[in-house]
Each structure stands twice: as structure tokens, then as C-alpha cells.
Amino acid sequence: MTAGRHLLQWLRGLLWTAPWWSGFLLFLAVPMGISLYISFCDYPLLQPPVYVGADNYRELTGDPIFHKVLANTFVYAAFAIPLGTVVAVVLAYLLNQKVRGLAIMRTCVFIPTVVPIVAMAVVWMWMLNPQYGLINHGLRLIGIEGPTWLASPGWAMTSLVMVSLWGVGSPVVIYLAGLQDIPASLYEAARLDGAGPVRQFWHVTLPGISPVILFNVVIAIIATWQIFALPYVMMKSSAGPDRSTYFYTMYLFDNAFRYLKMGYASAMAWIQFLIILALTGLVFWLSRRMVHYRGA
Helix, strand or coil: CHHHHHHHHHHHHHHHCHHHHHHHHHHHHHHHHHHHHHCCEECCCCCCCEECCCHHHHHHHCCHHHHHHHHHHHHHHHHHHHHHHHHHHHHHHHHCCCCCCHHHHHHHHHHHHHCCHHHHHHHHHHHCCCCCCHHHHHHHHCCCCCCCCCCCHHHHHHHHHHHHHHHCHHHHHHHHHHHHCCCHHHHHHHHHCCCCHHHHHHHHHHHHCHHHHHHHHHHHHHHHCCCCHHHHHHCCCCCCHHHCCCCHHHHHHHHHHHCCCHHHHHHHHHHHHHHHHHHHHHHHHHCCCCCCCCCC
């Protein structure tokens, strides 16, 4: 009787959680399993997949374009993530001060994040235009001839990193929530010890929001390694000048839907998943002594 009651409770639990686990199986677990199998196949999309073992993965190791997009994505992430984190933390700290017009300034910082990516890309294409763009026009006013931002291999990556700062509004909101959760007593104790604003920021504010920084950095790693729409719209060629802005997800997309090499693209997707997983694990490992949880 007891076993039957436990079975009934177990079935009830499955029934009530069915929306979650059925969605997980249908839209995540099963597609991931299928893509893993396809990554070991030659699958031109219009014909049935043919199992070829690890040929796709072996081909990737000798693909110079794969090495190029891998390096481009690493470089973009290496600059965009730290720079975006610093800018977001500083903006959140400034927007946490009690000054007039604070609500308007917070709104101005957040509004760019709700602008569609395509619209944002078009605006920045105009701003970075070498002839009549707003940025080069401003540089000319101070006697500097601006570069051909999006057409130069040396400046195209810099342009995309700069444009990425346009979307710091979302992490700023999260940092603001973290800042407001720091007890005021910690700042009072720091002031009694003679700490000025800089030392308070370094020894109270940063440790206080370190869990929030960890969260935002992990989200940024995932986002930067999946960057696609912004460079795809902004560059006249999807690869950019001299393939300087040809990123991992863009090459994956081209293999899947332009060259119809779905098995090759699936292998790339799984390598991308493993890279993101490894980087996230590395960040968590490095954060063990840098992230401070309250009460820990």
C-alpha cells in the first residue's frame, strides 16, 4: 500500500511538472541529441545524413577559416567583456548617487538596450561612415582625420567593440540592484576607518557586487561567443574586410544554410558549446577567491 501511494505521488509530481520536462525534452534535449548525431554525419540538408565518424571534426582542425573565426571571436571577447564590465560598473556606481535628474539619466542608459539590433546597426553604420558620419565629423572639428572604420581591417574590430558598449544598459540595471543591496553600515564603518571614496569603492562596493559581476561576466561570455546579427548587418560583406570581423557563429550559419553542410555546422556548434562551457568553468574557478557572498 505504501509503495502504491509513493508511486501515485510520483506520477502526480510528473504530471504537475510536465510543462517543464516535456518542453525540456522536446525543445532542448532531443534537438541537442539530434545535432550531436548529425555532427558525425555528412548531411547536405536536402539528402539523408550519412554517418562519417569524426571526419567533420578532423576537417575543422585543418580549416584555416575556422582558425580565423576562432581567433576573431577570442579577440572580440577579450576586449568587449572586460571593457563592457568596467563601463557598466562605473555607470551603475554613478547612477546610484543621489543627484537631480537621476531617473532621466537611468532611462537614457537603459533605452538603447530595447532598440532592435538591426536598427542599432543601421544607426552606427551612419555614425561610422568615413565621409559624413557623426564620429569622423567630430574628429575633423579637432583636426583629426578619422579612419574608414568599417572598411579597414585594422579598425573594423575596434568599431564592433565600441558598438558593443551601446548595450551596457541591461547589466547596469543589474549592477544597480546589487549596489542597493549593499548595507549602508559597511560604508559607515569604512568612513570611520578613514577610507575615502576610492577606497570605499575598491574595498566595499566591488566585493559587495562581486556575485553580480560574476553573473554578468558569464552572460557576456555566452553573448560574445554567439555574436551574429550586429556584424552581419554592419559589414557590407558578412566576413568584413579581410575577414577581420568574421565570427564563429557567422561561419557556422554560412556552413549550415549557405553551403548546406549541416554536419560540419553541427560539429562547429558542439565545439562552440564546449568552448563556452570551458570558459564558464574557468571563470567560476578563478572567482573562488574573488567573489564574496554575504554570510560566507
